[in-house]
Amino acid sequence: MNGIEKLNIEKNNNQTLIKILIDKNYEKELQDNKEEVILKITEKKNEPPDKQLKPLKDKKIIIDPGHGGTSFGAVGQTGVREKDLNLQTSLIIEKLLTNLGAKAILTRIKDENVTLAQRVNVANNNKGDLFISVHYNGYSDPQANGTETYWSSQGTKGSEKLAALLQTQLLEKLQRRNRGVKQANFYVLRETKMPAALIEPLFITNPVEEQIIIKEENMVKVAEGVVDAILKFYS
Ligand SMILES: [Zn+2]
Structure with missing residues (x-):
């Protein structure tokens, strides 16, 4: 998967933990839609500030x-x-x-x-x-x-x-x-x-x-x- 270095799903007693390690060349945006959570991972653009x-x-x-x-x-x-x-x-x-x-x-x-x-x-x-x-x-x-x-x-x-x-x-x-x-x-x-x-x-x-x-x-x-x-x- 582009931009994802590591994806881990851990289960404790009554909890599920999803850990995502994101490539440093990508940026993240988290969107919370009640039942659904979306993590958007986009490649960073190297734009000249011109x-x-x-x-x-x-x-x-x-x-x-x-x-x-x-x-x-x-x-x-x-x-x-x-x-x-x-x-x-x-x-x-x-x-x-x-x-x-x-x-x-x-x-x-x-x-x-x-x-x-x-x-x-x-x-x-x-x-x-x-x-x-x-x-x-x-x-x-x-x-x-x-x-x-x-x-x-x-x-x-x-x-x-x-x-x-x-x-x-x-x-x-x-x-x-x-x-x-x-x-x-x-x-x-x-x-x-x-x-x-x-x-x-x-x-x-x-x-x-x-x-x-x-x-x-x-x-x-x-x-x-x-x-x-x-x-x-x-x-
Ligand atoms: Zn019209």
């Missing part, structure tokens, strides 16, 4: 994968569900942000119901620096297509700038039709206490765009566009 390599160091970015659980969001003709794409894309964004030194906090990490109030609470309680809600679009007319991004004028200052940067970077990565930056009074954009925007990179209900987004490489493009926008926000 801030150029970690341009988002100390930034807390809240990523909000839209829908989940019984809320499917838009559904494509091949059965692709928005809630799944939102989460997959968010997990890629999380990975990219972590590589740049940011702390990414997701409002859900699995397929579950999360209320709008809970999403906002995650953002505000963690004192996030930015909030980005990840969605894909849907419409009754399958012809509808293109990229759009939302912000709320009743939200926090900086939201319009964030939405504009997201829209520009998503267009550059995806090369789809520009539907523009739009203003909407969405709850998560209004109630969050940090610059907030909601992306709709493509229409799942459009057969052409559905075929684009089911390819993981294109989901990576969306994630890269989001991260480029965050970098530009702080540059």
Whole structure:
């Protein structure tokens, strides 16, 4: 097992002791979930302290994968569900942000119901620096297509700038039709206490765009566009 030098299970009269000797090149994190205890052993990275390599160091970015659980969001003709794409894309964004030194906090990490109030609470309680809600679009007319991004004028200052940067970077990565930056009074954009925007990179209900987004490489493009926008926000 990587990172474990020695594992010992000892039994006394009424006690069981589990002793784990951890390799000095690894770091540990203990998680206590009532009945289950998880010990995470991760290889230490030898990173140069150069801030150029970690341009988002100390930034807390809240990523909000839209829908989940019984809320499917838009559904494509091949059965692709928005809630799944939102989460997959968010997990890629999380990975990219972590590589740049940011702390990414997701409002859900699995397929579950999360209320709008809970999403906002995650953002505000963690004192996030930015909030980005990840969605894909849907419409009754399958012809509808293109990229759009939302912000709320009743939200926090900086939201319009964030939405504009997201829209520009998503267009550059995806090369789809520009539907523009739009203003909407969405709850998560209004109630969050940090610059907030909601992306709709493509229409799942459009057969052409559905075929684009089911390819993981294109989901990576969306994630890269989001991260480029965050970098530009702080540059
Ligand atoms: Zn949605």
